[in-house]
């Protein structure tokens with residue numbers, strides 16, 4: 395437990411990719427830091443999500459830190475798409491190499507943070523009774539870290555084990571000989587279903603909404619290609635930072651409707667065979683803004699499903715029809731559709747026959763009862779706002795973040811929220827975050843926040859707070875850009891639609907990473923335009939050496 399009288403410069407909540415990099419940067423500034431992490435070790439999402447088949451669907455050489463050229467050269471990924479264990483090894487390597495665990499208290503969840511206006515400090519409290527005060531509070535709590543259970547009766551009555559993909563047991567699970575039910579067909583379900591099917595005696599998949607998924611074409615990395623990439627690492631990183639989604643994707647020049655059928659088919663074919671998440675989405679320049687263009691991509695995917703899945707009825711059930719292609723996050727898979735050709739796999743459509751209850755022996759829908767020995771909920775997360783609204787956060791005049799965001803998140807740049815001074819969010823709502831390569835987004839945010847803190851210290855500024863005007867203008871801009879696209883038409887977690895009662899607001903910023911980065915840099919260069927800076931009444935003490 396931390397000393398009750400402890401005072402630090404910064405509290406960092408979370409020790410995933412964002413939290414660790416924040417520790418690295420803040421320490422270089424000479425700040426004293428107290429980190430808290432609910433898990434027993436570093437890794438964030440990669441510590442929790444250990445379900446069978448978990449891997450990243452951004453290519454491993456892109457989904458890694460760029461801040462250290464040495465790290466980049468010494469670490470070698472083994473596969474095009476890294477598995478969860480390999481990513482966790484990487485995170486541990488980074489934590490060891492840069493000695494990043496030193497200031498982190500694990501198995502400790504921050505439960506409250508209250509702004510003390512007179513002291514201009516945050517009072518932070520944890521579930522272990524720690525109390526610490528800090529000048530800055532940095533939320534590196536991730537976008538997809540608050541696991542969501544399905545709203546179904548009877549969960550407690552089930553006699554067998556129930557697992558959630560986002561909270562997977564560390565000792566692993568052996569499904570051999572068991573009748574297993576998986577609820578949910580988002581990325582986690584789609585990655586885990588083929589692997590669980592290989593092990594279980596019988597797998598029943600409960601699907602409410604079929605998703606669009608494309609083959610990952612995963613393979614071991616060719617050592618020569620790795621060497622070649624490492625030789626150009628800096629140049630490639632720069633290009634990634636300048637790219638729309640934080641990964642290098644050729645910018646499409648054509649409308650899907652501006653080419654003939656053969657050319658369109660050929661372009662989709664090329665994108666499909668590329669085995670990348672962004673390939674299909676970026677096959678044409680209007681797939682996410684024009685309904686008719688979008689239909690062509692959706693029709694292409696449905697045709698590919700029919701090619702693989704032998705039973706036409708099952709193929710139809712797997713075919714997404716109630717949201718435009720790409721407006722719920724698409725997935726990359728290995729053998730997903732082929733899994734439904736197995737005799738020991740059953741697909742249940744729980745949109746037409748909804749789940750009524752979990753019973754002691756299985757899952758009951760409106761028409762049938764399915765006997766199961768184990769259940770896996772691949773039911774996702776209370777995305778983006780869930781991790782920030784878990785703790786009781788109170789800003790100026792006791793305003794709670796929960797009240798302030800009751801009608802949806804309000805931020806300036808997705809980094810700050812008015813009335814919560816010296817409170818920074820890494821990849822918060824209103825920033826590109828989940829729409830781009832998270833590693834690029836994280837590094838850009840942590841760099842911005844660290845530069846900001848350095849600026850404040852150099853000028854003896856006690857606190858920085860976004861103005862309501864700047865925030866309102868940013869929120870309007872985020873919504874305006876989203877409304878130019880088809881995204882708001884889908885019941886996605888981007889929209890908060892997967893959580894009953896959650897306000898329907900498109901949360902990430904879809905204006906593209908370069909534009910966003912440009913705005914953030916301009917705000918900083920303009921002496922933090924849109925923020926109120928309050929000078930310290932007395933000079934700040936020199937940072938203690940660490």
Ligand code: N01
Pocket residue numbers: 449450451452538543544545546559577578579580581582583584585600601602603723744749772773774775828887892
């Ligand atoms: O969660 P999801 P996820 N009854 O919300 C269904 C990232 N990720 O964990 O669509 C029945 O996508 C729900 O149905 P519906 C990635 O960004 C990345 O799979 O709401 N079904 C849906 O099918 C991803 O997008 C990787 O109708 C219920 C599913 O559960 C995000 O995490 C790997 C239900 C939830 O899908 C979330 O993915 C994994 C109910 N009561 C995840 N409640 C990488 O590779 C929910 N569902 C990097």
